[in-house]
Amino acid sequence: MIFRTRLDLPLDRDGSVRFLPWIVALMVYLASLALAGTLVVRDGVARWDRGLSGTLTVELPAASAGNRDDGAIEQALKVLRTTPGVVRADAFDAQRTAELLEPWLGNDIDAADLPLPRLIDVHVEPSAGVDLAALGQRLAAAVPGAKLDDHRRWLDRVLRTAVAIEVVAGLVVALVGVAAVLAVIFATRTGLAVHHGIVEVLHLIGARDGYIARQFERHALRLGLKGGIAGLLLASLTLVGFAAAAAQVGAIDDAMRVLPALGAPAIEWALLLLLPVAAGLVAMLTARITVLRALKRLP
Numbered sequence: 001m002i003f004r005t006r007l008d009l010p011l012d013r014d015g016s017v018r019f020l021p022w023i024v025a026l027m028v029y030l031a032s033l034a035l036a037g038t039l040v041v042r043d044g045v046a047r048w049d050r051g052l053s054g055t056l057t058v059e060l061p062a063a064s065a066g067n068r069d070d071g072a073i074e075q076a077l078k079v080l081r082t083t084p085g086v087v088r089a090d091a092f093d094a095q096r097t098a099e100l101l102e103p104w105l106g107n108d109i110d111a112a113d114l115p116l117p118r119l120i121d122v123h124v125e126p127s128a129g130v131d132l133a134a135l136g137q138r139l140a141a142a143v144p145g146a147k148l149d150d151h152r153r154w155l156d157r158v159l160r161t162a163v164a165i166e167v168v169a170g171l172v173v174a175l176v177g178v179a180a181v182l183a184v185i186f187a188t189r190t191g192l193a194v195h196h197g198i199v200e201v202l203h204l205i206g207a208r209d210g211y212i213a214r215q216f217e218r219h220a221l222r223l224g225l226k227g228g229i230a231g232l233l234l235a236s237l238t239l240v241g242f243a244a245a246a247a248q249v250g251a252i253d254d255a256m257r258v259l260p261a262l263g264a265p266a267i268e269w270a271l272l273l274l275l276p277v278a279a280g281l282v283a284m285l286t287a288r289i290t291v292l293r294a295l296k297r298l299p
Contacts, residue, residue: 017187017223024227024283025234027180028275032235034169034176035275039268045162049155056122056132058089061145062115075142076120083135085128092119180279184224184286188216192294199295209295217288224283228276235272 058080060072073091080089092100097116098107124130136148192199202212 017191017219020183020187020220020223020283021227021230023183024180024224024279025231027176027183028228028231028279029235029238031173031176032232032272032275033238034172035272036235036239036269038166038169041162041165043268045158048158054087054124054126055151056124057149057151058120058122058139059147059149060118060120060143062117072143072146073118073120076139076146079135079138079142080120080122083130083138085125085130086122087125088121088123090121092121177282180282181286184220184283185290188220188287188290189294191216191219192291203295209292212295213288213291216291217284220287221280221284224280225276228279231279232272232276 058076060076077089077091080086097119101116132148132150136146139146139148199212203209
């Protein structure tokens with residue numbers, strides 16, 4: 001077992017590295033939260049993209065106060081339903097419009113009394129290759145002021161925001177990794193200084209550098225794994241608490257759902273389980289390189 005490997009050097013009794021597992025735990029905790037945030041954002045954008053794929057919205061000018069139905073909707077529906085590739089086109093009635101406005105204006109509104117633009121929900125076959133520019137021009141000719149929205153502009157802004165979040169998360173993980181490496185280097189050099197006499201004697205009597213380095217790298221691997229597991233457990237508790245808070249807020253009122261659901265494929269969440277292993281391997285390799293470079297300077 002890694003956690004019970006016997007070492008020939010008394011590194012287990014070295015109090016100078018007792019802080020290392022706590023530092024590694026903090027590093028893994030921050031990295032786990034950063035990666036989890038990236039997974040949540042990526043999954044949310046993917047779901048929005050799938051939900052908006054093949055959907056369009058036609059916005060017609062608000063009807064005049066004296067004429068609530070001037071035939072504009074019928075003209076727009078005629079254009080849409082005669083367009084190849086359009087699967088369905090349905091106008092929003094007053095009740096559906098009121099339901100859309102309910103989260104902001106309450107349930108005591110009458111959409112028919114408000115000068116609201118009239119909306120048409122359109123579904124197209126994604127593989128049909130509908131010419132949206134030409135369709136928009138035909139709608140504007142049939143109903144002056146009609147606008148066709150494919151949601152791409154809004155989704156592009158969301159995608160840019162998601163990319164920015166992923167870049168920031170990547171920088172956080174990189175900084176965490178650098179900090180962990182520096183902590184291991186410091187701890188290993190401290191251990192070398194504390195056990196300098198024993199290391200020097202082993203070196204003089206012919207002990208290979210690799211043998212001495214293995215003592216430190218196994219110790220660093222053990223401490224890195226312990227700290228990584230502790231950090232992952234703490235991050236898991238944090239994510240579970242976040243998910244519970246999001247579910248509670250959503251249960252109170254769907255209109256108040258401001259916290260994203262922690263939705264992502266299970267295989268992606270499983271990647272977080274590799275963080276303790278990565279932390280242990282980084283600690284092991286860093287300790288080995290540090291010790292070997294130090295031993296080369298010995299006579």
